[in-house]
Amino acid sequence: MDATAATTPFSTLIRTASHEQHTEAESSAFMGDMLGGRLGVEAYTRYTEQLWFVYRALEDGAEALREDPVAGPFIQAELMRGAELERDLAHLRGAGWRTGLDPLPATAAYAARVTECARHWPAGYVAHHYTRYLGDLSGGQIIRGAAEKTWGFERKGDGVRFYVFEQIPNPAAFKRAYRELLDAVDADDLEKRRVVDECKRAFALNTAVFRELGEAFPLSA
Secondary structure: OOHHHHHOOHHHHHHHHOHHHHHHHHOOHHHHHHHOOOOOHHHHHHHHHHHHHHHHHHHHHHHOOOOOOOOHHHOOHHHOOHHHHHHHHHHHHOOOOOOOOOOOHHHHHHHHHHHHHHHHOHHHHHHHHHHHHHHHHOOHHHHHHHHHHHHOOOOOOOOOHHHOOOOOOOHHHHHHHHHHHHHOOOOOHHHHHHHHHHHHHHHHHHHHHHHHHHHHOOOOO
16 A cells, blocks of 8 residues: 555545446446336346345344454444345235245355455455445435336335435435544554455445346346
8 A cells, every 4th residue: 555545544545446346336237227217126126135135144244243343333223224125025025025035146146255254354344334335325315216216116115115224314424424434444554455455346246246137137129
């Protein structure tokens, strides 16, 4: 890490270093088609199913990290999405929503990496925590609006509850506080570089899920 990087806030390093991968994920064909209203609710349902596997890994891993000096401060109840995802899936798939629920190969790989970091590398877990939850608070709101408009979900109701953070009345202030936690992480430059690289990996894993979803839901010519 060069001298400039050493004086740059860690949250800024993470945001700028992962910008290219973030853009690639946002600009995937699947996400573009879904946000553009060109796919049916089945595609949105399948996407929500994939999120459940990733967030189950994130939130199962969180329990053992609450007292960890690095990851612990990031484990905040108001961010947890598991219950909301399950309510959305019950709305989308019915009461027996767990039946036949399988992750795509890319989703399984993504969840496995989150679990591995949670168990063996708390700072790496933070990289995944950051890329998911701060993304949900930001770009996730665009997905919610598009889903409500395209498939007629009740505003902030069943089907889109995953994107509704009822316990975070001021997302902008929350994100500022979260970035302050990142800046306060007690890690040397080498470890911070590894975390930045893991953020890039998280975006790549997410993009792979979009790619497989795109293959499952191609637009007809």
